């Protein structure tokens with residue numbers, strides 16, 4: 001069986017297959033975008049597709065540290081909105 005590439009969640013620090021994670025990318029303007037299809041270029045950070053990791057990342061600023069930028073609160077609400085969406 002092929003092993004899927006694993007990435008570490010910025011909140012809980014567990015390694016998971018990429019499809020179980022959201023990918024966040026910092027664009028050239030320093031904005032953090034949610035890379036739903038895992039195709040954007042640039043420095044990426046990964047986070048589990050669950051509310052507890054999103055809330056933990058919001059509190060601990062793991063995405064900010066990983067991408068060296070500031071995330072808006074609104075980003076976390078958008079991530080939560082994507083949890084139950086089919087991508």
Ligand SMILES: [Zn+2]
Pocket residue numbers: 009010011012013014047048053
């Ligand atoms: Zn996690």
